[in-house]
Amino acid sequence: MRRALQRVSAILLSLLLYPVAGMAQEEQDAVTPDTILLSANQNVDREWVTEKNGEFIPLDTQFVDENGKEITLRSFIDRPTLILPIYFYCPSACSKNLANMAVVMNRLSFDPGKDYRAIALSFSDTETADNAHRAKQNYLKLVYDGFPENEWKFLTGTKESIAAVTDALGYRFKRMPDQTFIHPSTIIAVDKDGKIIRYVYGSFVSGDVDMAISNAKSGIPALSVKRFLEFCLDYDPDKNKAVFQYVKVAVLVFFTIGVGVFFLLFGRKRRNSRHRDHDKFKSSNEQEETP
Numbered sequence: 001m002r003r004a005l006q007r008v009s010a011i012l013l014s015l016l017l018y019p020v021a022g023m024a025q026e027e028q029d030a031v032t033p034d035t036i037l038l039s040a041n042q043n044v045d046r047e048w049v050t051e052k053n054g055e056f057i058p059l060d061t062q063f064v065d066e067n068g069k070e071i072t073l074r075s076f077i078d079r080p081t082l083i084l085p086i087y088f089y090c091p092s093a094c095s096k097n098l099a100n101m102a103v104v105m106n107r108l109s110f111d112p113g114k115d116y117r118a119i120a121l122s123f124s125d126t127e128t129a130d131n132a133h134r135a136k137q138n139y140l141k142l143v144y145d146g147f148p149e150n151e152w153k154f155l156t157g158t159k160e161s162i163a164a165v166t167d168a169l170g171y172r173f174k175r176m177p178d179q180t181f182i183h184p185s186t187i188i189a190v191d192k193d194g195k196i197i198r199y200v201y202g203s204f205v206s207g208d209v210d211m212a213i214s215n216a217k218s219g220i221p222a223l224s225v226k227r228f229l230e231f232c233l234d235y236d237p238d239k240n241k242a243v244f245q246y247v248k249v250a251v252l253v254f255f256t257i258g259v260g261v262f263f264l265l266f267g268r269k270r271r272n273s274r275h276r277d278h279d280k281f282k283s284s285n286e287q288e289e290t291p
Contacts, residue, residue, distance in 0.1 A: 048184040050170030052196050053221035057168040059194045063121075063155040066132040073165070073194065076153055080116040080197075080216030082209070083188045085171050087124040087181055088135040088154070097185050098135070100204045102142035105152075107206040108213070112151040116213045120152070123166055123173050124181065125159040132156050169196065191216045199224040 059074035084101055086094035098120060110116050120139075122132065132154035140149055166173070173183035187200040189212035198212040201224060208224075215222045 048172045049186055049199065049201075050172075051199050051224065052168065052170040053198070053223070055168065055196050057190060057194045057196065058164050061157070061161045061164050063157040063161055064129050064132075066129060066136045066154040068129040071153075071155075076117065076119070077190065077192065077194055078117075079192050080213050081190050081192075082116060082118045082212070083121055083169070083190060084119065085121050085123050085166060085169070085173070085183070085186070085188075087122050088120075088127055088131045089124075091180065093183070093185055097204075098139050099142060101187065102139050104204045104206045104209050105147070106142075106144050109210050110213050113148045115217070116151075118152045120154045121162075121165065122154075122156045123162050123171075123183070124175075125157065125162055126179075127156045129156060187212070189213060189216045191219045193219075195219065196221065198222045 057073065059077060060072050062070055062072050065071055082101070084097060086097055088094070101118070101120075105112060105118065108116075112118065120132075120135070136149075136152070136154040140147070140152075143152075169188050171184070171186070171188070173181050175181055185201060187204055187209065188196060189198045189200070189209075191197055197216040197219070198221065200208050200212050211222070
């Protein structure tokens with residue numbers, strides 16, 4: 001019961017902590033070729049990412065890591081793994097995504113290597129291991145001292161390998177004439193067998209990524225917070241911010257009431273149990289004292 005309550009609590013808290021503030025910050029960011037369509041299309045995640053929870057990525061696909069070594073995904077994904085599709089020379093969104101991922105990994109309750117691994121996967125077939133190596137050295141500066149750097153791979157690959165994995169993930173992107181890309185921002189958590197478990201969008205809240213890893217450890221696919229909200233209301237970050245805030249407040253109220261009721265009933269049950277045990281003990285002593 002306690003474990004179930006903790007899981008429900010974590011889910012509700014991840015809803016409460018959904019980064020509305022991050023949306024406001026993104027609106028203030030300078031417009032670049034990399035983000036121009038993202039700014040124009042408020043539903044980019046829904047239209048450019050098709051969540052394929054429960055399906056599998058092709059683990060035998062070959063890539064090249066930041067050290068120039070050819071590897072298959074199967075040789076690296078043997079536990080829950082976070083996959084961040086990006087490209088390394090991205091002038092805006094990808095740099096922020098990689099930085100956010102590094103910061104989030106500093107705050108997770110799970111340990112890299114022991115509980116999960118991470119991949120920064122370039123979807124640009126023109127990038128090389130040298131690009132990946134330089135990028136990795138930059139972003140390793142943002143993780144804590146002692147972070148096991150071999151647990152965070154920076155991969156490049158051929159057009160065919162990239163398409164095989166991004167298609168399996170339901171992740172779309174588009175190369176622009178200036179060689180930048182239009183793309184959504186998302187981390188995808190897969191389990192040790194390459195099963196797609198959960199998608200995390202936006203600025204990557206650590207609580208949401210924690211839940212994704214927890215789901216991946218159990219092997220049970222789960223809807224992302226964004227998709228969950230789309231079931232609750234016709235979510236538009238411009239038109240429905242007030243409604244969204246009311247939903248969060250309502251979740252908080254019901255969460256607080258639910259926890260209070262649980263502990264009230266649980267406490268009453270324990271008190272009644274203690275009273276029964278006390279009465280039995282008292283009755284037993286009286287019987288022993290009776291000549």
